[in-house]
Amino acid sequence: MGREIIRTDKAPQAVGTYSQAIKVGLTVYLSGQIPLVPETMEMVEGDIEIQIRQVFDNLKAVAQAAGGDFKDVVKLNVFLTDLSNFPVVNQVMSEYFDEPYPARAAIGVASLPKDAGVEMDAELDLGG
Template identity: 75%
Template sequence: MAREIISTDRAPQAIGTYSQAVKCGQTVYLSGQIPLVPETMQLVEGDMEAQIRRVFDNLAAVCEAAGGGLADIAKLNVFLTDLAHFPLVNQVMADYFAEPYPARAAIGVASLPKDAAVEMDAVMVLG
């Protein structure tokens, strides 16, 4: 099966040896997104809600570049440096997703790239 590399300037460019997403057939594997502003490659200014929204916006941009949208995400992984922010993730996620919601995991981690407080990756299925 051929692999297609997905890239868009509407999401942060890779800060390592990875692609923003890889499409294999109708399945798209989205790399982790932290709350970087694509134009500056700096963490978004503001509170935790602003960081969560930036991550969802970045994921949405990569989904669109791959021919889909957030509604096509089958599995979402959320990484938080403080699980106390999990209720806020749920609250903000309700602004970006409608039922049926994707499968999801929330994982507490010690640290994330660039000292971000949140990172998310996903698996999207098209069609």
């Protein structure tokens, strides 16, 4: 089974030694996204809700470039520098996802690249 590199200009470009996503068969592994605006590669201005929305928009763009969408997400990992923001993640996530929701983990971390308050990665199943 071959690997396909997924790349789109509608999400932030990889700034290190990684790909935006890798597709293996019907599974897509999305790299972590922080709240960078794709056109400027600068952090989005605003509070944690705006950051979370930007991360979801970035993930969605990569998922779509791979031939999927949020309905195909089976696993979502959320990294927060402040776990008290988790209710905001839930509220915003309910606007982007329909039931059944993907499996999910929420991890509190000391810091994220570019001082982001949130980062997320995901796995998609395009066969379901």
